[in-house]
Amino acid sequence: MDSLSNQQVQKVILELDQALSSHEQWYKNLQRVLISHTAPEPSDLKNDAHLHCDFGQWYTSPHVQFLQENPLFISLGKAHEKMHRRARHLIQRISDGLPILVRDWDPFDDSIVKMRVKIQALREEFAAVVQNRDPLTEAKTRARLLTELCEQQALVQRGKQLCVIAMVDLDHFKRINDEYGHAAGDIVLVSTVKQLKSHLRAYDRIYRYGGEEFIICMPSTSVEQSREVIERMRVAIAAQHFDFGKAHVTASFGVSVLRASRTVEESIHCADKAMYRAKTAGRNRVELDPE
Secondary structure, three states: OOOOHHHHHHHHHHHHHHHHHHHHHHHHHHHHHHHHOOOOOOOOOOOHHHOOOHHHHHOOOHHHHHHHHOOHHHHHHHHHHHHHHHHHHHHHHOOOOOOOOHHHHHHHHHHHHHHHHHHHHHHHHHHHHOOOOOOOOOEOOHHHHHHHHHHHHHHHHOOOOOEEEEEEEEEOOHHHHHHHHHHHHHHHHHHHHHHHOOOOOOOOOEEEEEEEEEEEEEEEHHHHHHHHHHHHHHHHHOOOOOOOOOOOOOOEEOOOOOOOOOOOOHHHHHHHHHHHHHHHOOOEEEEEOOO
């Protein structure tokens, strides 16, 4: 989900709202069938009825395939299919002139409630993605930094993994804003984050720490393994070209690791000190935490 842009996430939220609205309309029509004995939709009597309603068509559409491994999305699909199976049973009883028994209605009503809850939970999951992102660069916000790094450190403490963090600071960024304006500075920030993300894995994370400062978290990675990747990031940032003036953007990196023997804040401080050593040594370079 982190690979999606804010625009893509907002689109999914809108589609979830529309899908829920369509589902509620389907439920109203079903109530007419069960209470007023109006003719049911032929598709509601099919064994694969869950594929024919508007919600089912959205759920199986190609443009939401990226959600196929999301646990909530999977659970929602199962709840939706079960609901249709129970609805089909109720419709069949009415069509056969039989009453709807409590033992048939209650599980159906429960499946309706569960489906609504799962839709809302999935919507909130997507909304949280946008809420916890910097609106300009779409990097994660500093507000989530300590919580998520503490989660990574807990794995380090249990001996489950190594984890590298890197402090990134754009060199002489104030000059960009002063010479070309803040709009140009925004373009540089957005472009730089895209360059950084292009070298990260799906489960790596990047946070906007300050104005032009970012922190990268690389789980299951040693310092030695990270050096080549971070060096490629440095080169990619320096290779960027912009349409305004002769702006040349570079970045300094400080690399550290999360250790069981020190706090997350101490590890961040070590990465920060390494980054300042990179600045002092001439900028546009990578320095490692010696501790």
